[in-house]
Amino acid sequence: MTDTTFPAHVFDALGVDPAVLDDRIGGTVRVAVKRPADGPITLMTVGASLLPTDSGERVELAVEVVAGQEGAGRVALEIVCDDIATNHRVPPVGAPWRNSEPFLRGTRIAAILATPSRWGASFDEVRSADGELLGHVRTLRLLTIPEATYANANGWDALVEAAGSVDALLDVTRDGAVEAGGIAGNAPVFLSKMHAEHPPRWITFSGQDLQSVVGLESDEYMQDSANIEIRSVDAFVAAYPWVAGFVRSALPGQTALFTDDSGAYVLEDD
Numbered sequence: 001m002t003d004t005t006f007p008a009h010v011f012d013a014l015g016v017d018p019a020v021l022d023d024r025i026g027g028t029v030r031v032a033v034k035r036p037a038d039g040p041i042t043l044m045t046v047g048a049s050l051l052p053t054d055s056g057e058r059v060e061l062a063v064e065v066v067a068g069q070e071g072a073g074r075v076a077l078e079i080v081c082d083d084i085a086t087n088h089r090v091p092p093v094g095a096p097w098r099n100s101e102p103f104l105r106g107t108r109i110a111a112i113l114a115t116p117s118r119w120g121a122s123f124d125e126v127r128s129a130d131g132e133l134l135g136h137v138r139t140l141r142l143l144t145i146p147e148a149t150y151a152n153a154n155g156w157d158a159l160v161e162a163a164g165s166v167d168a169l170l171d172v173t174r175d176g177a178v179e180a181g182g183i184a185g186n187a188p189v190f191l192s193k194m195h196a197e198h199p200p201r202w203i204t205f206s207g208q209d210l211q212s213v214v215g216l217e218s219d220e221y222m223q224d225s226a227n228i229e230i231r232s233v234d235a236f237v238a239a240y241p242w243v244a245g246f247v248r249s250a251l252p253g254q255t256a257l258f259t260d261d262s263g264a265y266v267l268e269d270d
Contacts (some may be wrong), residue, residue: 005134006046006049006134007060008185010046011032013137014036014119020032022034022134022230025074026082027067029205031045031074031077039119041066043065043070046060049129051081053088054088057136060136061081061138061140062137076106079112090138091114091140094117094151096113096143096148096149097111104142108176109172111147111148112143112150114139114140115139115140115156117137142169144173145251146178146251149253154206154252159177159178183247183250185234186232188231188233189230191211191212191228191230191236194216194230195214196257198214199240200240200258201258207252210250211238240261242263243256243263256268
């Protein structure tokens with residue numbers, strides 16, 4: 001007997017009937033377009049839940065778009081469906097997938113993030129008639145690299161707050177909701193007192209402050225606040241000028257590895 005729970009959930013979602021596109025993803029997954037009166041245009045998959053996953057999890061996918069950008073939403077659904085089919089995994093909530101280049105021509109969109117929806121459990125959870133949780137609908141967000149890095153470091157809710165609203169993150173032609181990088185000169189730097197004898201080796205930008213270690217500190221050492229010094233970014237850069245290139249361009253969540261005082265560094269932000 002065919003299980004209709006997932007298709008029925010998609011059909012009933014948001015209280016409006018869908019328009020189903022003719023073109024299927026991978027020849028099997030349909031795309032339904034919803035146009036609710038109280039929310040953005042939403043594209044949803046019908047059939048992604050049938051793709052096998054190693055964990056056994058079942059998901060359908062959704063993506064919100066502004067009018068005229070339905071094609072961008074379908075591209076995102078196709079990318080994630082292909083990943084599910086190829087790697088047998090569902091998109092992890094809160095962990096962005098990032099491409100090296102924008103995947104939507106003429107935009108800065110190069111990342112996809114799976115998050116809860118604006119609608120809550122009634123949309124996100126797929127349940128049987130007797131209330132058993134069978135799977136989820138994962139809402140995909142189309143992000144710029146700075147936005148994805150910020151969300152990875154601070155969470156989806158923090159990115160929404162920085163953008164002003166979730167709707168500010170819909171238009172794929174936007175420049176971006178967060179700055180391209182860098183940190184204010186008066187922001188704090190938390191560094192171990194071992195810097196008195198050794199140069200910085202790993203520097204991490206949280207989005208609000210920097211943390212610097214020399215690589216010799218133990219966990220116990222770092223847990224003792226007496227071993228931590230606080231300086232301003234400007235004072236830190238004055239003491240170690242070769243770190244300025246990273247500090248002035250860092251994105252939230254990035255960590256730079258320095259092996260000498262040449263100014264060269266390697267990013268370790270994943």
